[in-house]
Amino acid sequence: MTETTLAHLNSCSKADFVAALANIFEYSPWIAEAAADRRPFAGVSALFTAMTATVEGGSDKQRLALIRAHPDLADKTQRAAGLTAESHAEQNSAGLDRLSDAEYQAFEQANTAYRKKFDFPYIVCVRRHTKDSILADFEKRLPNDAKAEVAASIGEICRIAALRLDQLVKGDDPLKVHGRLSTHVLDTHGGKPAAGIEVELMELSRLGASRVVARTVTNHDGRTDMPLIGGRPVPIGRYELTFKVGAYFAARKVAMSDPPFLDEIPLRFAVYEPEGHLHVPLLVTPWSYGTYRGS
Known part of the structure; x- marks a missing residue:
């Protein structure tokens, strides 16, 4: 077009x-x-x-x-x-x-x-x-x-x-056809946004191979510079969002076990509103993590 x-x-x-x-x-x-x-x-x-x-x-x-x-x-x-x-x-x-x-x-x-x-x-x-x-x-x-x-x-x-x-x-009054998938990582051990964490988003498949949708790194605010999915509908389906937190805490000289208790954290979730905003944050320490459905 x-x-x-x-x-x-x-x-x-x-x-x-x-x-x-x-x-x-x-x-x-x-x-x-x-x-x-x-x-x-x-x-x-x-x-x-x-x-x-x-x-x-x-x-x-x-x-x-x-x-x-x-x-x-x-x-x-x-x-x-x-x-x-x-x-x-x-x-x-x-x-x-x-x-x-x-x-x-x-x-x-x-x-x-x-x-x-x-x-x-x-x-x-x-x-x-x-x-x-x-x-x-x-x-x-x-x-x-x-x-x-x-x-x-x-x-x-x-x-x-x-x-x-x-x-x-x-032109003016564009159609509302886009959704957005975003994330945010908060280092609750250090009490600050977690910058420099590698993030990977995978689309999961029951009958075929899963495929990588996005790979990125969190910025100084613990967010990604661009949405994981944006400028289009967010496809209905199942996803896995992986955060590489072991390298992050090691770089900050946080005392951890060897190997680290938490190295890569996978979060599995589903999308059901293609035109909505789905926010999947991570709150993490070297020994624990949590998430919630944000928007």
Whole structure:
């Protein structure tokens, strides 16, 4: 996507407007065409509201065509044939381009069961999920009836569109589509923020390899210079945050056992609000530690 501004979209030709926004909704430029006639927009949120109103006001045939314009998740044949750049990036963000054999088999079975029942692809906003939570969502939605799944699919398509629009268009009143995951380490033995502690965030997986999301070091305030995850939704799923505290206390000449009682501290937690702020702090001494759910 080539970034543009709302001011440009408000003033350009209808053809240029449609060309810029044609794939905010997958292979469905008719939505951008309808929105073009409602210009000018006071903010990005107003533009998004106009586009979603077009979807909501569409015929059953149009809405079903919009659903069927989307690819199956983790489908090797469709990836080889060519996804849109947006779908490719979105699926890669959740690691769907590097599944284990067990994960690929689980996705293939889920896709097949879902298509057999509903005759359209399962759709979820993958930027809000991990592989595990997508598979869990498959199981949760499969018992639904077709009417419920059409509504759920349209809802997820609008979530996808919101993130695409946020990435593409800059202007007033941006969409509230980002979350944040942060941490803070307090040395309760020394009574001060713990600077210089190495931190690693891992996304955990039940069927495949866990993957590193972030590696960083705490600053003078015991925090990280940037959020562990920020500028996007925080994907629903299970995580492990590891703090290398042994080296920190050794560097400060704190008397410790050899080997140290606490060397690397892993904290496991889950994310369930992708657009929220989840703060996972650590309060630590050479012999004890604690945490809590902050925000």
